Amino acid sequence: MKTYDIASIPGDGIGKEVVPAAIRVLQAAENVHGGLEFKFTEFPWSSEYYLEHNQMMPDDGLDTLKNFDAIFLGAIGNPEIVPDHISLWELLINIRRHFEQVINIRPARTFEGLSSKLANPKDFDLIVVRENSEGEYSEVGGTIYQGEDKIAIQNAIFSRKGTERAMNYAFALANQRGKKVTSATKSNGIYHSMPFWDDVFKDVSNPFPEIQTEQFHIDALAASFVTQPERFDVIVASNLFGDILTDIGAAIMGSVGIAPAANININGKYPSMFEPVHGSAPDIVGKDIANPIGQIWTAKMMLDHFGETDIGDQLLRAIETVIQKGVVTKDIGGKATTNEVTDEIIKQLRRA
Template sequence: MKHVSIAAIPGDGVGKEVVPEAIRVLKAISDVHGGLSFTFQDFPWSCEYYLEHGEMMPKDGLEQLKAFDSIFLGAVGDANLVPDHVSLWGLLIKIRREFEQVINVRPAKQLSGIRSPLAQPKDFDLLVVRENGEGEYSEIGGRIYQGEDQLAIQNAVFSRKGTERAMRFAFQLAEKRRKHVTSATKSNGIVHTMPFWDEVFQDVAKDYPEVTADSQHIDALSAFFVTRPEKFDVIVASNLFGDILTDLGAAIMGSIGVAPAANINVNGKYPSMFEPVHGSAPDIAGKGIANPIGQIWTAKLMLDHFGEEELGTHLLEIIESVTADGFLTADIGGAYQTQEITNEIITRLKK
């Protein structure tokens, strides 16, 4: 039997509601599939924890997390309690950076039964591979002077190693899918990092002759996400471009509440982390109406990561059968409660 230990960090807001629901689904999968078992340990790290302890996680927090096979995160942030840059850099980004989770994967798929805001959506099914460790989100820079002379400098950092690693990951995913990789670039406006990005992409593409490769400027690519998303298979993008594209991907699906994400450690030294794209949504927290699908689809990505791709595919098929039959939360036009959606998914899993 394969055993997977999971550190669960519900975090803030609706994270405390959707993480337990996804754990219920994983336990149901374990009940049905005798060859796979999970253990879970909850960690209360959140903005409320910060108010009590002055930090988002204890100083040995990463050491505690190292012992687990995977990290299952709900949401981080509540600007009413703690500034966002404090909460994110103290927990989410800290884990990503120090656990070398250098790849972020986010799918966008037209799910049956969920109405897309697109006028005439076709059957799109794409993956965005985002470089997750450097790029525009580097910590290099600073501020000098005061008043009207004040100056802020933010340096983008693109290494050959990090750029190539993300691109190879994208090509390897495309080999299992429809064999097409699109690179998000802006080399007609950003004169150093983006031409470098393009050169690395062209070099990497040569090693995957069966995969079609093309590049699109990020502004045009964003427009194509809206006008013809069905044309894309795998998109590889820098940290900033990937971040923006994936929120747009969630929007064309119909709600950020259904969008999942995976932060992948590729060298096996540390656990990977799985989280939905949505935030803590304090406006609906505690009302029992949060959409659990983003977190449950995130569990599907975790199953894939552990080599249980058949189970992951089955889970996504069940999610889609549930939405197709009208089991929807308010964010996607329905009236079902969080737990009711989970109950239906579990019922169908056990059948």
């Protein structure tokens, strides 16, 4: 029996609804596979936890999490009670940085039966590799002066090590997929960091003559995600550019509610963290209409990370079948509840 110890952090809002749903699916996967066991330990760290303890996680939170095989996160944020810069930086980004989760990957693809926001979507199947540790989201900067003279300075930090790391990951991924890597840049407008990014991309691509490469300025690339997403395979991007592109990817699929993500530690020192792209959606909490597919597809990415690709592929096929049957939530044109979608995915998984 192969056992995986997983830290579960449902977090805020609908995270408390979709994480239990995805756990039910993974427990069903145990029975389908026969040689797997998932042990979940839940932690209540959230905005509500902050109100009670004045911190998003306890002082020893990272020491506790580092012993798990993976972290399964729902959603963080409730700006009505805790400002986002506190909730995200003290929990989500805190985990990403301390556990050296230097790569963020987010796929987007068409599904038969899923209505895209595009008028004439062609089949697309792309994945964005986002540098996840530095770039535009660095902590370097500050403010000076007050009132109308106040100045905010935010420095973007691009190291060769961090940039190469993301690009090498993208090329390795493309080798398993469509053998094409697109680089998101803006060297015609950002004077220092983006020409540096372009130079590193050229150097990293040299040992991969079998991989087709191209560079797109981020504004044109964002437009092409809408007009011709089928032309892309693997896209490598900086922290900010990758963040924006992946929300576009979720939108053209049909809903941010189905989009998954993974924060990957590549050196094996710490666990990786898996979370859907969507937020906490406080406006639909408690209505049993939250789309669980994003969290369940995220579980598939976690299975792949463990090397359990067979059961991961079975899970994705179960999701595909449920979408084709139209057993989906309101955000993607259906009438099913969170639990009904989850039950149907489990049903299809067992049939497989």
